[in-house]
Amino acid sequence: MAKVLIIGSGGAGLVSALSAREGGAEVIVASKTLPTRSQTSMAQGGMNAVLGNEDTVSDHIEDTLRSSAGLGDEKRIAFMCEKAPEAVRWCNSIGLPFSRDESGEIARRRLGGASAARACYAQDYTGLKLLHTLYDQCLKAGIEFKNGRFLLNLIVDEVTNRVLGATFLHIETGEVEEIRADAVIMATGGYGALYGKHSTNSVQATGDGLAAAVRAGAKLADMEFIQFHPTALKNSSILISESARGAGGYLLNANYERFTKELAPRDVVARAIGDEMSANGAVYLDIRHLGEDFINHELPQERKLAQIYEGIDPVHELIPIKPSAHYSMGGIEVNEACMSSVNGLFAVGECANHKIHGANRLGGNSLLELVVFGRHCGAKAVEYGDQNPTLVSDNPQLAKDTNFVRGVMYFTNQIDFYQKQEMLANIFYNNVGLVRDDMGLKAVLGAIRQMQKELPFMGPRDKSKMCNTNLVEFIEFGNKIELSEMIVVSAISRVESRGAHYRIDAPARNDRMFGAHTITWKEDGVLCADFIQ
Structure with missing residues (x-):
């Protein structure tokens, strides 16, 4: 029986957990907070699906493609839109209390960019009610939850480029733990908290999963595309x-x-x-x-x-x-089976880039994405784990991360990282926000690289071991700094305007030069970037 580790307990993680459990796997869900506190709870508008004769799946596909501004993958978008009615019926079957119209059918509303009313909703609490419904189903299915686990790093066998599990800081005890698995699903959400008070996201959306994936050798795609909710x-x-x-x-x-x-x-x-x-x-x-x-x-x-x-x-x-900053279109690059460039490492939800949102997400597609691809990802992870069981082997990652946490306690606190974090949020909102230009982007990049140099002088003031949220927030800040560099380098590289990426110094769209995805990764700690179709 495959063992599947899911990191993150929002909607994408819980759907994946149920799917993996249905596939016969042993499932563990690890997350830094309680499942009902995830960002999914703030998805209010609805879940797109064609349920009536006045709308068509081809229109849903076309609306999504048009919104993506030339960067959506038509095959994957078609997969999502064609599976949408089934996804809504599945949510209905597990108890999601959709609002109803006068005939008793699931009520639908029209959201921005849509050619018809197709967003199925539960008042304006759709994401919250979906999240609670999923959590109830996971508890009934006997899925194991390890809450209060802050992701540190993935465990990877460098010879085979195979993920073996992950390491976590158990926030309550202060101990560093490892969880081994045959397959790992990253479902850690987006990176909107980079924008601080200028974001609709919770303070938990710090991009920890993406940063850990990059350190493990995965690639990120389209990081410059960050949707601002009007x-x-x-x-x-x-x-x-x-x-x-x-x-x-x-x-x-x-x-x-x-x-x-x-x-x-x-x-x-x-x-x-x-x-x-x-x-x-x-x-x-x-x-x-x-x-x-x-x-x-x-x-x-x-x-x-x-x-x-x-x-x-x-x-x-x-x-x-x-x-305000709302949704991260960019994320871990995955193939059609939801697997990253690291063998056995899958990603789903806002932390993943399935190439369905492109440069701008269509309203009502985020909840749909996490249900359709969550079900698909869970099944694919089980399939991979069954076919490629891991062998118990020594790996230095646990020792490395234990030493890292101990070492951080010796960092000085000459510089207050909370002040630097607020500064980062403000300069991101002003220069990596609704409108951008080369000068502003390069100024932000310079500030980020200065913060990277100063990080050893920004250590946590609290040196206690147990329940040290100051330590957690410092490590989160390090992840923000790592991701922010990749976002800004991607934004500088894309010298055009497309969807959520608008350059006042290059206001036109340029399909000939930039009709491709930005890809960022690290080699020996050095940031690399390129464009790929």
Whole structure:
């Protein structure tokens, strides 16, 4: 029986766990936080699937391709869209409480960039309800969870380029542990927390899985493409779902005039809002005309979030908004079987690049992706593990990481890494955000490389062993620095504008030169970058 280790307990990890368990594998899910705290809980809008006669799978494929701005893989997109109805029916069968229309069928709404109403939803809590449903099913299936495990590194046999498992810091005890497995699935989510207070993501989205994958020899693809959600609360960056615009909400400028097509692709709407804010200082989301009954029934979370975090009631008042970093299109490069360039290392969800989102993700496709590819990835990991069982062998990774954690405690604290982290978030938002240019990108790269040099002088103040969150946050910061360099190098290399990557010094799209994916990896610790088809 294959043993499958899944790192990350969000939606992608839990779907993969159920799939691997169904395939007969022994499954362990390890994550640094509790499953119900994952970023999946913030996916509010819905899950795309063609369920009615007024829509077609070919339209779903075309919408996804168009949104990807020439970087979506048509074969993989077709696979996802064709599997979408089955994915929704599977979610329905395991108990996801979808909202219903008057005929009792699963309700659907139209999200930005879509040609039809195809996002199946559960009020505006779709991701949260999916996450809880999946977790319940995993507990029923007897899947083992190891929470409070912070990923340090993957264990790789360098001769065979084969993953053997991973090492973790057990946060509660302070001990470094290893978990061996026949196959490893990375499901650690994205890297939106790089943007700090300018992101809709939780502070947990630090890209740990991607950084560990790179150190293990995997390649990353399209790291420069980071989607900014058009409607986050102005003061907190808390997400206000696209479902509010899908239901008929308006975007108003400082003169209370509509200024853009609300359901255009997210990159277009976000830049339009950014332009208005630069020119006139404010943009608002208006859902007052939808009425209190509709808002309470269909958009209850949006009302509560606006009341709690902005101090306004959207039933009667305009919601002040701004674009904020939301979704990482880039991730671990994987093949059609979801496996990376490291044998036995699979990736799924936001940390993976299945080449379906390209330069800009279509709203409603993230939950769909994690269900379709989670089921596929779990099955493929079991298949690989059954055919290629690992042998127990000595590997120095556990000793290396034990020594690393001990060594970090001897780092000085001459420089406060929390201040550097906030600085990184601000310069990323201003220079690696909605609009970019060569000068700004190179200035950020210089700052990153200076931080890399200073890292040994930014050690944790807390030298205790048990429950040392200061230590965890320092290691997370190191991962952020490692990934940020790859993001900026990719953005500098792509001298064009495409989807979420908009260069004011190169505003046109250039398919002849840049109709390809950026690939970044490391050789002997040196960053390498290239373009591939």
